[in-house]
Amino acid sequence: MSAALDALAPVAGRRRLTDRAMRALLWAGTLVALVPLVLVLWFLLQKGLGALSVDFFTTDPTGNFLGDPGGVRSAILGTLEIVALASAIGIPIGVGVALYLVEYGGQRWFAQAVRYFVDVMTGVPSIVFGLFVYIVLVVSGIGGSFAGWKGSVALALLMLPVVTRSAEVVLALVPDHLREAALALGAPRWKVILRIVLPTALPGLVTASLLAVARAMGETAPLLFTSAIVMGRSWDLGGRMNSLPVQIYNDVSSPNDQIVARAWGAALTLVALILLITLVARFIARRSRLA
């Protein structure tokens, strides 16, 4: 070993020590962050798996306090219906706003104001959207009182800023030179957006939308004030509707252990649904050409 390398050795030693300490610290931090996550999953599985059965998925809650409480079929269907309608409202509007911001708004003051409000909306607690819809649509008695579609409206409001923000990022990723190429071919702006920008951004837009769907699916508060719980099954978005989060909310405070177990089963089902949607979103994101 040469003298020059010997002279360097102490520095290298200290650096290695710092490196090791930092590594240990980061590892510990990661572990601490993982503990609650693992515990949540563990409790969910431990308490929820026992409640699952064929009947759990194929029967509606009976609403009886004693005797057979029934399954959660109406809650699953209700959640799917309400979230589907919410997506049908929230995603097109959100993508539309994002398109305005990226393609037309630019740095104009109006676009900046929209961006600011979207940011504020992202931070609004979900219960506020629930209250808003409660006052505007339920108390006012438009189309009856509680109804599935009113829950959808509340969830759509919740999804709107999430979709807008992430869609804006995705659309901004579409390279400008593609827009220029299309414009230089003599395509009108709206066609450039429809035929070039949207298809190029599609995988990212789907991912952004699915993540917003997953987020909305687990919300309880907006539905509590707007759709309310009914025990039986209903396909009618115009009437009261059951949903998984509200079912969990109701069941878990019951003194009947069987009903509490149903809450855990429903929670596990909800998490599984959300996980599925997130996985699909990740899969599509990975196939995206823009990432």
Next chain:
Amino acid sequence: MSNDTLTPAPTAAAPRAAPAMPDGHSMTVRDLHAHYGDTHAIKGVSMGYAANQVTAMIGPSGCGKSTLLRCLNRMHEEIPGARAEGTVLLDETDIYARGIDVVAVRRAIGMVFQRANPFPTMSVFDNVAAGLRLNGVKGVDLHERVEVSLRGAGLWDEVKDRLGRPGIGLSGGQQQRLCIARAIAVRPRVVLMDEPCSALDPIATLKVEELIAALKRDFTIVIVTHNMQQAARVSDTTAFFYLGELVEHAPTDAIFSNPGDPRTEEYVTGKFG
């Protein structure tokens, strides 16, 4: 995809373009000024682009070549804060006149960019057909037009078996020729090219240069280049720009052998730029 209706490939290796148009189209610029916000990028340029000729625009970086080129098909105004004043005639029509449809201008004056930019979601075929589809052109045999355009771009033999594959799967040089095919598929009158070879290797560059020579039978061509040899090889006339102004515009031979302005001489002999 069926090719039954298409004519068999000719054996000649030389790229053949669509049948030559009866008469060519020229462009004239008069007292053109272009700005980016407060930057005055083009300061009163007047010059002509002769029909079925290749006009090269050269000059040091930042002298406004790309800006002027983009003014020729009104792409300049797509940049936020950019504007242009003056007269640009395509034949007898002022493309900056009131009531002129920008979209129609760009259909008539096509553009090829520095970086090949095929549409990533589209196949080779769809890329070439994109201009016609985006313009909603009806009553054109797409297959025929795509083949003619790809032949015109000297790319047909290389891609005829993979028309359905993604356009971005081609090599860089092939992608650039694909973009040329895409530009000529809408049958423009003028084709503008902004440093079309600067991202290509010498062999791909040679192919594009041969292509330019062939294309001028059908189109009026304006090319921006940094490469003096390229300007000398492909162009009929050359315009030298400096700091947003036209210094001189003359037959290419004259510019390189006997320039009229000392700044041109310094530039073409490599003393600055």
